[in-house]
Amino acid sequence: MASRSGPPFRRIADEIARRIADGELAPGERVPSTRQISREWGVALATATKALTALRLEGLVEARPRVGTVVAAGAAAGTAAAAAAGERAAARPSRRTASGAGSDRELTRERIVRAAVDLADSEGLAALSMRSVAARLGVAAMSPYRYVNSKEDLLLLMADAAFGEERYPAEPPGGWRARLELGARTLWRIYRRHPWLAQIDSLGRPLLVPNLLVHAEWALAALDGHGLDPVTMFDLHVLLYSHTHGLAVHLEREAQAEAATGLTGDQWLDRRAPAFQEITRATGYPVFARVVASLGPAGYDLDLDALFEFGLTPLLDGIAVIVENPPPGRTTG
Structure with missing residues (x-):
């Protein structure tokens, strides 16, 4: 050594x-x-x-x-x-380390x-x-x-590279719903592959990178031509995106918590089960207490992948009502 x-x-x-x-x-x-x-x-x-x-x-x-x-x-x-x-x-030091020239040239x-x-x-x-x-x-x-130039510029370049890892087919699937499903699942795969990605933007301050617009273009094109005004189209796009992004935010947060505590989510909950049960008994929320008790010894298994799929279906069902019965035109004025 x-x-x-x-x-x-x-x-x-x-x-x-x-x-x-x-x-x-x-x-x-x-x-x-x-x-x-x-x-x-x-x-x-x-x-x-x-x-x-x-x-x-x-x-x-x-x-x-x-x-x-x-x-x-x-x-x-x-x-x-x-x-x-x-x-x-x-x-x-090696020749490369001593001068740095060999590495820097590459x-x-x-x-x-x-x-x-x-x-x-x-x-x-x-x-x-x-x-x-x-x-x-x-x-x-x-x-x-x-x-x-800076770490901020590097983050934008990283995000652009990550969002650019997936492409959509030249011939889209038939129907607006199939297109939106494909778009949402594509974004979920990207966030799953890069858990940090959802941490660096928000709905109010979206990342201005070309490859993120590829996904927005795909979603808006799916909604285009159905009699929806521009505000409604964009609202539906943002709602669908926020379902994917909102769940993906927890991927990195859970990894950070596990690294900081050395405990998985299940281990963390197991250690706090007595305190949780005490709070449940002491509060006046009978429905919550009954539902939690009905989950059994295994408790509630929070699976983000399953939750993403579970939430996608009713969200698209709600969008279908609007697509099939377009509301009166809305403006931002």
């Missing part, structure tokens, strides 16, 4: 590598996140990201979307070689955006910064600024 006088990121990487070699961390098991590393070792998030990047480059860990960074298969067998490589890296805006998306997918939006993206790419901290 590297000496205690080595760079902070190298010392952290070597300690995690030791845990893998000793079997404390098994293949497929999550390693500490950037935020956990930051708290445990008292370092900046960028240093934590650099440590995980070093482990990933050495083949000891891998990032899995919506899971985090986990021990790679067969990683324990390679820790001795990785440790030796770490010793050599700590003793003398840097592009697309690589920066892809690295940022991968980082947010695996570590969460809180771990994202221009410095942490640079560390993930193995380039100087200021290098990304030559291609992206």
